[in-house]
Amino acid sequence: MTFEIQHTDPKSNARAGKITTDHGDIETPIFMPVGTVASVKAIHFHELKEDIKAQIILGNTYHLYLRPGLQTLEGAGGLHKFNGWDKPILTDSGGFQVFSLSENRKLKEEGATFRSHIDGSKHLFTPENVVETQRTIGADIIMAFDECTPGTADYNYAKKSMEMTHRWLDRGLKHFDSTEPKYGYSQTYFPIVQGCVYPDLRRQSADFIASQNRDGNAIGGLAVGEPTEKMYEMIEVVNEILPKDKPRYLMGVGTPQNILEGIERGVDMFDCVMPTRNGRNGMLFTSQGIMNMKNERWKNDFSPLDEYGTSYVDRVYSKAYLRHLFISKELLAMQIASIHNLAFYLWLVGEARKHIQIGDFSVWKKGMVEQVARRL
RNA sequence: GGGCAGUUACCAAAGUGGCCAACUGGGGCUGACUGUAACUCAGCUGUCUUUCGACUUCGGAGGUUCGAAUCCUUCACUGCCCA
Numbered sequence: 154m155t156f157e158i159q160h161t162d163p164k165s166n167a168r169a170g171k172i173t174t175d176h177g178d179i180e181t182p183i184f185m186p187v188g189t190v191a192s193v194k195a196i197h198f199h200e201l202k203e204d205i206k207a208q209i210i211l212g213n214t215y216h217l218y219l220r221p222g223l224q225t226l227e228g229a230g231g232l233h234k235f236n237g238w239d240k241p242i243l244t245d246s247g248g249f250q251v252f253s254l255s256e257n258r259k260l261k262e263e264g265a266t267f268r269s270h271i272d273g274s275k276h277l278f279t280p281e282n283v284v285e286t287q288r289t290i291g292a293d294i295i296m297a298f299d300e301c302t303p304g305t306a307d308y309n310y311a312k313k314s315m316e317m318t319h320r321w322l323d324r325g326l327k328h329f330d331s332t333e334p335k336y337g338y339s340q341t342y343f344p345i346v347q348g349c350v351y352p353d354l355r356r357q358s359a360d361f362i363a364s365q366n367r368d369g370n371a372i373g374g375l376a377v378g379e380p381t382e383k384m385y386e387m388i389e390v391v392n393e394i395l396p397k398d399k400p401r402y403l404m405g406v407g408t409p410q411n412i413l414e415g416i417e418r419g420v421d422m423f424d425c426v427m428p429t430r431n432g433r434n435g436m437l438f439t440s441q442g443i444m445n446m447k448n449e450r451w452k453n454d455f456s457p458l459d460e461y462g463t464s465y466v467d468r469v470y471s472k473a474y475l476r477h478l479f480i481s482k483e484l485l486a487m488q489i490a491s492i493h494n495l496a497f498y499l500w501l502v503g504e505a506r507k508h509i510q511i512g513d514f515s516v517w518k519k520g521m522v523e524q525v526a527r528r529l
Numbered sequence: 530g531g532g533c534a535g536u537u538a539c540c541a542a543a544g545u546g547g548c549c550a551a552c553u554g555g556g557g558c559u560g561a562c563u564g565u566a567a568c569u570c571a572g573c574u575g576u577c578u579u580u581c582g583a584c585u586u587c588g589g590a591g592g593u594u595c596g597a598a599u600c601c602u603u604c605a606c607u608g609c610c611c612a
Binding site: 185187189190194195211213216243245246248249250252253254257269270271296299301345371373374375376377402403404405406407408411424425426427429430431433434436445447448449480482483484486487 | 557558559560561562563564565566567568569570
């Protein structure tokens with residue numbers, strides 16, 4: 154994997170670049186739709202490519218390992234062959250499940266023991282076997298196994314957690330470097346910065362991660378309970394240290410505003426369940442603001458879903474119709490909302506890229522941040 | 530014409546003397562959701578009030594009782610059965 158910076162914004166740390174993988178190029182800044190169990194929920198890949206214009210999607214190690222399981226994935230010839238997505242795939246390591254399934258897991262130095270949310274069975278994830286699993290899945294970008302520290306953790310916990318993530322990183326990298334890809338194309342490994350909301354820990358972690366000199370670096374443990382301003386502050390602290398010539402991936406973020414603020418601070422890659430999950434729950438993100446499609450106010454509004462939207466669903470369907478579909482619990486509602494939201498997210502990062510190229514990113518971003526946060 | 534059963538909030542349906550402004554579903558309204566255990570979750574849903582609380586309700590009218598959605602009388606309506 155290679156990364157090339159093509160343009161930089163004169164007034165901020167924003168940059169536009171290109172990531173090259175064996176499954177194709179990715180123009181940054183980029184948003185990566187989340188496809189946890191080998192499917193971006195409610196979306197066909199045809200729509201994902203042609204209408205949403207996604208360039209890379211996520212998969213999840215924990216989920217795919219439990220179901221369909223490694224035997225099936227290996228039998229298929231990897232995830233790309235299995236689900237038919239022939240562009241790049243990034244897999245999360247299960248580090249987020251250490252956080253989100255904290256009721257069902259135990260942490261120790263060796264790794265994390267999970268109780269499957271499907272059948273309750275016990276499974277041990279280690280930095281090494283998680284590399285192995287991601288090799289078998291066949292992800293283009295493999296993520297380190299980390300502890301995603303809650304944003305509310307105290308200093309001592311955050312420090313110990315970060316130090317263990319660093320030790321896990323050493324082990325994971327050692328295993329990664331001593332093994333080969335299984336399907337003939339190359340894979341790369343991103344380490345993850347932790348350190349919670351504590352600047353000195355974040356700096357320490359960023360130093361450690363930067364010193365590994367990998368193809369790209371991730372910032373984890375944000376948007377997990379800390380105030381948004383803290384998140385922005387931590388991004389700034391970390392990005393001062395992470396190498397400029399490597400892509401920076403802010404994991405799990407976020408709202409359209411979060412993404413614009415991240416881009417301004419030098420982040421290149423984002424992923425978040427928000428456009429799909431919130432879409433399924435009736436929320437639409439648009440360039441003009443946020444709409445709760447279940448609200449009564451849309452009942453007789455026959456105007457197009459989003460007159461400034463770029464996807465066909467924005468023109469074909471009206472607000473009143475989509476509201477009707479949500480109220481009636483029709484599956485089509487979730488499809489339309491997901492397509493719209495993802496198309497909007499990809500449009501947003503694409504526009505950011507254009508404005509970085511033109512050189513007026515900061516001005517554009519300032520106006521857009523206000524617009525997208527409005528409630529319609 | 531006779532017999533039986535029933536009538537509770539938007540709908541369905543509990544409650545059969547005080548713990549009832551009334552269980553529970555559904556529907557409706559509003560909110561939440563950030564590396565997906567999420568087509569999920571939470572709140573509200575008689576009126577007035579920010580809260581405390583006050584007021585008016587359980588087909589209609591009248592009665593018994595300290596007290597009634599709950600007991601009695603009567604009227605109206607609905608369903609089933611018999612003529």
